[in-house]
Amino acid sequence: MTAVVGPNGSGKSTLLKGLTGILHPLGGRIDRGNLKTSRIAYLPQAAEIDRSFPITILDVVSLGLWHHVGMFGGLKSKHWQQARQALGAVGLAGFEDRAIGNLSAGQFQRVLFARLLLQDCPVILLDEPFTAIDERTTADLLDVVRGWHAEKRTIIAVLHDLEQVQLFFPRTLMLAREPIGWGDTAEILTPENLQLCRRMSEAWDEAAEVCLISQP
Amino acid sequence: MMYLFNFFLAPFQDFAFMRHALVACLALALGCGPVGVLLVLKRMSLVGDALSHAVLPGVAIGFLASGLSLYAMTLGGIVAGLAVALVAGAVARFTLLKEDASFAAVYLMSLALGVLIVSLRGSNIDLIHILFGTILAVDDADLVLVASISSITLVTLSLIYRPLVVECFDPGYLRSVGGWGTVMHFIFLVLVVLNLVAGFRALGTLMAVGLMMVPAASARFWAREVWSMALVAVFIAMLSGYAGLILSFHVNLPSGPAIILTAGLCYIFSVMLGVHGSIYSRRKPGLHLGG
Numbered sequence: 001m002t003a004v005v006g007p008n009g010s011g012k013s014t015l016l017k018g019l020t021g022i023l024h025p026l027g028g029r030i031d032r033g034n035l036k037t038s039r040i041a042y043l044p045q046a047a048e049i050d051r052s053f054p055i056t057i058l059d060v061v062s063l064g065l066w067h068h069v070g071m072f073g074g075l076k077s078k079h080w081q082q083a084r085q086a087l088g089a090v091g092l093a094g095f096e097d098r099a100i101g102n103l104s105a106g107q108f109q110r111v112l113f114a115r116l117l118l119q120d121c122p123v124i125l126l127d128e129p130f131t132a133i134d135e136r137t138t139a140d141l142l143d144v145v146r147g148w149h150a151e152k153r154t155i156i157a158v159l160h161d162l163e164q165v166q167l168f169f170p171r172t173l174m175l176a177r178e179p180i181g182w183g184d185t186a187e188i189l190t191p192e193n194l195q196l197c198r199r200m201s202e203a204w205d206e207a208a209e210v211c212l213i214s215q216p
Numbered sequence: 217m218m219y220l221f222n223f224f225l226a227p228f229q230d231f232a233f234m235r236h237a238l239v240a241c242l243a244l245a246l247g248c249g250p251v252g253v254l255l256v257l258k259r260m261s262l263v264g265d266a267l268s269h270a271v272l273p274g275v276a277i278g279f280l281a282s283g284l285s286l287y288a289m290t291l292g293g294i295v296a297g298l299a300v301a302l303v304a305g306a307v308a309r310f311t312l313l314k315e316d317a318s319f320a321a322v323y324l325m326s327l328a329l330g331v332l333i334v335s336l337r338g339s340n341i342d343l344i345h346i347l348f349g350t351i352l353a354v355d356d357a358d359l360v361l362v363a364s365i366s367s368i369t370l371v372t373l374s375l376i377y378r379p380l381v382v383e384c385f386d387p388g389y390l391r392s393v394g395g396w397g398t399v400m401h402f403i404f405l406v407l408v409v410l411n412l413v414a415g416f417r418a419l420g421t422l423m424a425v426g427l428m429m430v431p432a433a434s435a436r437f438w439a440r441e442v443w444s445m446a447l448v449a450v451f452i453a454m455l456s457g458y459a460g461l462i463l464s465f466h467v468n469l470p471s472g473p474a475i476i477l478t479a480g481l482c483y484i485f486s487v488m489l490g491v492h493g494s495i496y497s498r499r500k501p502g503l504h505l506g507g
Contacts, residue, residue, distance in 0.1 A: 020392060038394040053257060053385045054440050063382060066393040071379050099440050119393075 001149045003165040003185065004158045006175035007197050012158040013045055015175065016125045019156070038067070041121035043112055045128045045158070051100060057111055058096040061087050064118025086114040091140055106137040113141050124148060126157040130164070142168060162189060176200035227465045234461060236354045237471065240362050240418045241457025244427055247366035247411045249450030250373055252432030253442065254404065257384045261429055262316060266323035267405075268412045268425035270300035272330030275346055275416065280337055286357050289346075290413055293421075297409035300326050305405055309398060349420030351461075351471040358417050365414040369407050376400055381442050419472045426476035427453050434483040437490020452482045 004012045017023040018030055021037035032040075062075055062083040069075055087093060090110040100108065109129070116124060126145070130138045146168065148155055159165050165172060165185060172188040174180040176197045181188045227234045255264050274296025278288035300322050307318040334346065373380070379400045382390045390397045408428075415424025431452035432445075439445035460475030467474075489496045 022391065036394075038392070040392075042392045044388055048388050049386045050257075050259075050384070054436070054442055054445055055381070055385055056441060059441075060385075063386075063389065071396070072375065115389075 001145075001155045001169055002157070002171040002173055003169035004156060004173045004175060005160070005162065005165060005189075005197075006180070007200055010175045010177050010197070010200065012175055013127055016042065016127050016156065016158065019123075019125060035123060039121050039123070041116050041119040041124045043116060043124075043126045043129055045131070051103075051108065053100065055100055056097050057092065057100055057103070058083055058087065060100060060111055061114045061118060064115035064120075067119065067121075082118060083114075086117040087111075089117060090114045090144060106133050109133055109141065110137065113144055117144065121153070123154045123156070126155065128158050128160065130159070130161065138164075165189065223466070224462065227462065233352050233354070234465065236356075236359060237351045237418070237461055238458060239359055240351065240354045241427075241461065241475065242454050243359070243362045243366045244411075244415055244418060245431070245450050245453030245457055247369035247414065248428040249431060249435075249453050250446035251369060251404075251407055251411050252428035252453075253435060253446045253449050254380065254384060255408065255429065256432045256436060257442065257445075260315060261433065263319045264408060264412070264425045264428055266304075266319040267297055267301060267408055268416075268421050269330075270323040270326040271297045271409070271412055271416060271421050272346070273326050273333055274299075274330075275421065276330045276333040279346065280333060286355075286361065286417065290361060290417075293413040293416060294409060296326060296330075297412060298406060301405040301409055302402070305402060309401075345420070346416070347420050347422050348470065349416060349418050349423060349472050351418045351475075354418055362414045362418070365410045369411060372403065372407060376403060377443075380404055419475065423472040423476050426479060427457070430476060430479040430483050431456065434479070434486035434490075437486040437492055437494045440492060452479060456482060 004015065006012055014023060018025055019032070020040050020042045058080070062079060064086065065075070065079050065082065069079065084093070084096060087096060090113050092107065092110050092114065095103075095107075100111065103111065113129075129141065129145075133141070142164075145155055145157070157169070159169070166189060169185055171183065172185040173182045174188050174193055174197065177200060180193050180196055228238055252264065255261055271293040274292030274294070275289045276292070277296075278285065278290070278292030281292075282288040300319075304319040304322040305315070307313055307322070308315040311318075379390060379396060380403075383397045383400050387397055390400075411428060412421070412424050415427060418424075419427060431449040434452050435445045435448035438448045456475050456479035460478040461471055463469060463478065464471040464474040487494055491497060
């Protein structure tokens with residue numbers, strides 16, 4: 001369970017996109033072991049989702065079963081049951097047949113978490129999952145995340161709330177265009193490191209040269 | 217009773233061309249309904265319009281090569297439509313330009329080329345036939361073509377329904393589970409072109425897109441899910457086809473515009489009184505859902 005922190009533009013989202021295989025590294029390579037990219041669950045920062053789309057909540061959640069059902073397979077009653085359970089686990093039982101257009105931002109985030117639950121992936125990437133979400137919803141969804149942690153899944157989450165990181169995430173990676181530090185949260189979130197980050201966001205070079213690839 | 221029969225059914229009993237026209241409209245409605253719904257949901261409504269114009273040079277070349285031959289014109293239309301769809305779709309996918317702008321640029325080139333070819337040879341009457349269609353001269357070969365294209369459309373859609381809907385709804389997710397989004401998108405564009413070509417003989421290149429988009433846009437006000445929306449769209453398209461033909465028969469109007477205008481009336485009705493998001497449903501105090 002690792003938190004990724006750092007100022008805007010420091011490369012946090014880029015890192016996650018690289019891990020999922022959406023972006024290819026300019027240099028170096030990404031070692032995913034034997035894991036296929038389709039078994040990495042990814043919740044983007046601002047999903048390209050049309051919230052007025054005519055689809056029911058249960059249908060959205062059941063998409064999490066893609067790995068089992070595939071492009072053409074049919075959903076059996078067992079699958080619908082699983083989807084209902086996932087929806088119950090994020091506190092939205094009884095909302096199955098509503099259109100997604102009726103949901104608030106927080107409720108919709110719960111739906112996306114239910115879909116992640118069903119995806120049942122060993123690695124889960126979350127890009128600012130709690131931005132613009134109220135406290136209650138954040139607490140509930142953090143419970144879900146800790147459940148994954150207890151199930152020995154790998155969770156990598158981009159976060160801005162440092163208090164949250166200190167409370168819940170044992171490991172932290174700090175980025176400011178280059179890695180500042182990676183290790184136990186208490187050792188990384190030090191005043192010196194935070195100072196480094198702050199300086200990075202101020203140092204914007206108008207006439208920056210195109211970088212030659214130097215990363216390992 | 218007799219009067220009603222004479223008004224609503226007798227034209228089809230008495231005249232073979234009316235029967236042909238009706239069957240063509242019903243078959244077209246089956247294919248165009250769902251395709252139009254997906255275009256609306258993909259926010260590509262005007263892309264259908266663009267593609268319908270893009271078909272013109274192919275039809276014109278087919279016309280030049282072998283006169284008013286169904287097969288030459290159909291084949292030409294399909295080739296031209298696909299070429300435009302692929303080029304414009306590829307520009308949108310792989311460059312900075314968005315789908316609407318790239319389609320606008322490519323279809324205008326295609327349309328200009330088509331008008332140029334038609335005006336080099338052939339009289340204005342021919343151009344009008346190509347642009348506005350001749351639904352009352354639909355023959356058996358046309359019917360077979362329209363029916364085949366509708367069948368292909370429905371079978372293909374039922375196969376790729378899930379990835380296609382997800383590609384509309386959440387393309388990022390489809391990408392992350394490895395769902396072949398780009399392939400689905402192009403298969404869908406092929407279906408759009410096929411249906412427009414099916415419509416052009418009956419309704420003309422300009423009106424063909426009407427039977428696709430107007431019922432689909434109206435259906436948005438009546439349904440909450442993609443499949444039910446497609447059903448509503450097919451129903452509205454069939455109804456407009458039938459009512460438009462009856463109207464054109466009794467009042468002696470050109471059939472293509474009569475059909476599309478009937479669909480237009482359905483659209484106005486839906487905008488005003490539809491169940492979801494219409495003027496009426498937004499004015500009345502919303503039902504609050506518990507929970």
